[in-house]
Amino acid sequence: MLAYSYSQYGSADVVSRIEVPTPIAKPDEVLIRVVATTVSAGDWRARSLTMPKGLGLLGRLVFGITGPRKPILGTEFSGIIDKVGSEVSTFQAGDAVIGFPGASFGAHAEFITMPADGKLTKKPDTVSFAEAAAIPFGGTTAYDFLVNKAKLKSGDRVLINGASGSVGSASVQIAKHLGAKVTAVCSGKNTDLVQKLGADRVIDYRTESIVEDGVQYDMVIDAVGTLPWSQAQHAIRPGGKMVLIAGKTSDMFFGGLKATIKGKKMVGGVATESREIVEAVVDLAAQGILRPVIDRRYAFDDMRAAHAHVDTGRKMGNVVVAVMPKVSTEIAMNTKDLVNV
Ligand SMILES: NC(=O)c1ccc[n+]([C@@H]2O[C@H](COP(=O)([O-])OP(=O)(O)OC[C@H]3O[C@@H](n4cnc5c(N)ncnc54)[C@H](OP(=O)(O)O)[C@@H]3O)[C@@H](O)[C@H]2O)c1
Known part of the structure; x- marks a missing residue:
């Protein structure tokens, strides 16, 4: 072959x-x-x-x-x-x-x-x-982090950085399906795409600041690795979570401690690969929820x-x-x- x-x-x-x-x-x-x-x-x-x-x-x-x-x-x-x-x-x-x-x-x-x-x-x-x-790649990563690891709930306000990538685009769709209010971060050329996927608001990272004065989220998801804890922490409400799918080495190792000190949580690590998760995302695709x-x-x-x-x-x-x-x-x-x- x-x-x-x-x-x-x-x-x-x-x-x-x-x-x-x-x-x-x-x-x-x-x-x-x-x-x-x-x-x-x-x-x-x-x-x-x-x-x-x-x-x-x-x-x-x-x-x-x-x-x-x-x-x-x-x-x-x-x-x-x-x-x-x-x-x-x-x-x-x-x-x-x-x-x-x-x-x-x-x-x-x-x-x-x-x-x-x-x-x-x-x-x-x-x-x-x-x-x-x-x-599978984007879908199971998004599902495992949002559903299994971070336990996203209906009504959560979520910021997704890297929303136009494989993991990000699946994250937007799964977060919306779970009833979250989604702010997607991408470059201007991908605004239409993430809106079609369901994003309620879009931030163009090339022209706007991702972390805005006074705007706080229940969950900040970094699906590209360009939003370090030092910045993201200001956008997370007390008790809220950062979901580190990709990120800086220091955040991977010490993010949990840095977040705990600030009264917040960090969810990171490697996505679990399992047949159950593949079945779950394929089922979402069969229902037209995940495209x-x-x-x-x-x-x-x-x-x-x-x-x-x-x-x-x-x-x-x-x-x-x-x-x-x-x-x-x-x-x-x-x-x-x-x-x-
Ligand atoms: N922890 C885990 O177990 C796990 C599992 C799977 C993947 N990952 C990691 O997750 C990351 C994303 O994977 P992926 O498959 O989604 O990657 P991908 O599809 O290759 O990501 C490409 C996207 O990233 C966007 N992007 C690039 N720079 C950006 C920035 N500064 N701000 C916002 N968006 C930006 C690009 O949009 P623009 O052109 O608009 O910039 C593009 O649409 C990778 O680093 C991967 O290794 C981790």
């Missing part, structure tokens, strides 16, 4: 096309033909080894000391089950699925294997393969260009790569449509 791999950390140029044996599903696994995948911030971080200041060594411990430990990137995908292992009864060949290998990577390939009881669920018919591929934002679509041949676009740091929502541009009913036995991804 064809796949994209990298053997050293660096720019999009380190990604190259290779031919490798198609993996074989173990008895408890399924083999999936990938239809669409994305280049996510997770791929960018692992490939470029861009880490918050002082965490370069930690990055190498996670991604590989002398070079990448997982040479095939790709954190999320949509696809069609090709073969099931002998012990698998929950999926059958032809099922359309959404998978989230996440930190295990491996979706930038024509085929991938996953445990049948892993982060894998059936694709709703109402969601296209392209949209489906773009649900993944797609910025650009690339052909599989143009994987490097997709990486290069993500490297600009300006992507709007998600960047989708069509691995199999047309899905025939013959392959997707349980999918009614002949789809252009």
Whole structure:
């Protein structure tokens, strides 16, 4: 099968096309033909080894000391089950699925294997393969931080910094669904987008101050890493929370203490990856509550260009790569449509 791999950390140029044996599903696994995948911030971080200041060594411990430990990137995908292992009864060949290998990577390939009881669920018919591929990374991160970790409530006033990214755009939609009043921070060009996603108010970070005199929120979410605690604290009401999805190293390590001293809370860490959370966000997508934002679509041949676009740091929502541009009913036995991804 064809796949994209990298053997050293660096720019999009380190990604190259290779031919490798198609993996074989173990008895408890399924083999999936990938239809669409994305280049996510997770791929960018692992490939470029861009880490918050002082965490370069930690990055190498996670991604590989002398070079990448997982040479095939790709954190999320949509696809069609090709073969099931002998012990698998929950999926059958032809099922359309959404998978989230996440930190295990491996979706930038024509085929991938996953445990049948892993982060894998059936694709709703109402969601296209392209949209489906773009649900897990941003959707599960937003869901885990807002719902599970920070316990956002109806009526909460929330500020979301980085609202136009993959995590930010999912956060705006999930926060609105939960009944929050959302102020979204993005650059002027993305104002329309975040308003369409449901934001009640928009702050253009290029021309306005994010922290405004006298305006306080129940929760401030940083989904891009440009709003340090030193600034954010002034926008959080007493007893309110900062949700640090991305941020400065000192805030990651000492933010909890700094917040407690000020009578506030800091919620941070790494998003939990689980099948339950994937199912929860796919269910929201099936109901039309979470619509993944797609910025650009690339052909599989143009994987490097997709990486290069993500490297600009300006992507709007998600960047989708069509691995199999047309899905025939013959392959997707349980999918009614002949789809252009
Ligand atoms: N803690 C965890 O477990 C976890 C999990 C997933 C992701 N993350 C991290 O979360 C961050 C966001 O991920 P993502 O996938 O959402 O990234 P992304 O989609 O690549 O973010 C790109 C967006 O960021 C916006 N942006 C850039 N600079 C900005 C600024 N100064 N202020 C406000 N918005 C700005 C850009 O909009 P403009 O063009 O308008 O500037 C663009 O739309 C990454 O650092 C990622 O590593 C953490």
